[in-house]
Amino acid sequence: MATTSLGTRKPSRREADSGGPKRVSRRRNIGDLRVALFFVAPAVLGFVLFYLLPTIRGIYLSFTDYSILGNPVWVGLKNYLKIFQDKLFWNAMGVTLEYVLLNIGFQTVIALGLALLMYHVAKSTLIRGILLLPYLVANVIVALLWFWMLDYQIGIFNQMLQWLGIPRVAFFGNEFWSIPTIAFVNIWRHMGYTALLIFAGLQTIPKQLYEVANLDGASPWQTFWKITMPLLRPVLLLVMVVTITGSFQIFDTVAVTTQGGPVNASRVIQYYIYQRAFSEQDFGYGSALSVILFIILAVVAFLQMKFLRGNENDLD
């Protein structure tokens, strides 16, 4: 959405520039270049030092054996071949996928519901602000707060389960529950933020469409499926590209609560990379793992964007 508005703006500005005599506009191009270099220099330096070179270096390191001490030793595809036979890697991928599916699945549905409520029922900024609050608080804080509330012995949540006659659950300490619990904690943190993004999308749907549907006697249910959802789909997919990319990189919550346990039940991919690279000083292997994560994210984003573009065409 944002990128399309960029696209429409650029040509019109260019036309305006080429409207004048050619000689003038060319002189201006070169004249601006010197100033422009001055203006972009710090940002370009940051881009090259902390994005571009690290990307190249990361790919290079993934083909080496490197333990911080000494120099990287080129080993070709060894790291990648090892990864494909690494049970912990496959476990991490499975665990991460389980997390992403639970997190994104529930979060998107809940956020969509909240966004509809924000749009149709409660228009106050205060309510939107309250629902956004958890997102503004650090992951670490949110994780520790829920770690306490979900404590097996004296956590308030288990206390409430007991009042309801339901047996206590070791949320973070149980192999089955650890990932759903972490997924839930992050749904709690992100649902308001995601709802606001979807809410912004709802505001772009022309109001007349609802009025027409209303005059035609469409039920709210019909209006939702026939008008809201088709028009919201591009926004919804864009939101999902962003949330899924973030979800794959779950780290903070795991790092301060379960630390990958019990056994390997919550060792998500980024935590595994962290352990291999920093606890075991195996930078080559860690880099190869992060290259694989990068490729997975790029493929997922690409598939979604393709899907997204197809939908935009349908609507226009």
Added chain:
Amino acid sequence: MTTLTKPARRRRSLNWGRISAWAALTVAIIITIGPFLWMLRTALSNNHALASQSSNLLPADFTWGAFARVFGLQSQAQAQAEGGSGASINFWQYLGNSLIVSTMITFSQVFFSAMAAYAFARLQWPGRDKVFAMFLGTLLVPGIFTALPNFLLVKNLGLLNTYLGIALPSMLMTPFAVFFLRQFFLGMSREVEEAAMLDGARHSRIFFQIALPNASAPIATLCLLTFIAAWNDYFWPLLVGNSPAVRVLTVGLGVFKSQSPQGAPDWSGLMAATLVSALPILLLFIAFGKKIVNSIGFSGIK
């Protein structure tokens, strides 16, 4: 809004829908606020009393002790008497570190990103759109992927465990900040700029005297978002700034938690510490909540 045009029969059924909608919203608000109140309740409790009063909704044996413990104001004996671990923690230090790092990142990143955004939006130069596309492309690169080589770079520069090492990678630009401000500079009116040009003003003057003041609202919003993101960051400061002298709050909280004895963790102390860590953000939120809420839309997609 739509109910006005509806016949009476429909309106009644919609009212039921309205009631359940408000009920759902109320539940969502309670679920959102409740945990924060529980954080406060626990922070004001005596840690020893928490176990026996786990179903008491008010602070168990009200005390400010947990806060005193967090700021290192309690003697070891006192701390242990109230259920602390007895290990010394000084959150003043971490609070200061977080403030220094977040402030460095915020001002520097917003300023340099504004400069770049101005060049991308208002200046004509060959290769401009290509460079901008490359900037945007970095949004797709996962943080962990650049974190490993960046760690090596910071280490090679001898900046491990320094403020600059923690802040540097975010100080020069982020693709989001450049993108966010470019949007506003694109919308700036061309006439003012051209009038200034005719008066012989240079681009540096236009930038400082026209573009920046005109964009003060989005710049303030960006400062808020950047500060909050920097304050909350955990992974990068954990990698490069784990020594106590430069440790930021999020990393300090992780250490605090792992220091707790496994049998009876110091929950009161931990919750007091999280509350202290979240406080600056809560204050910003109270002061500028509306600005933050309204900034989240399409341009707010990170």
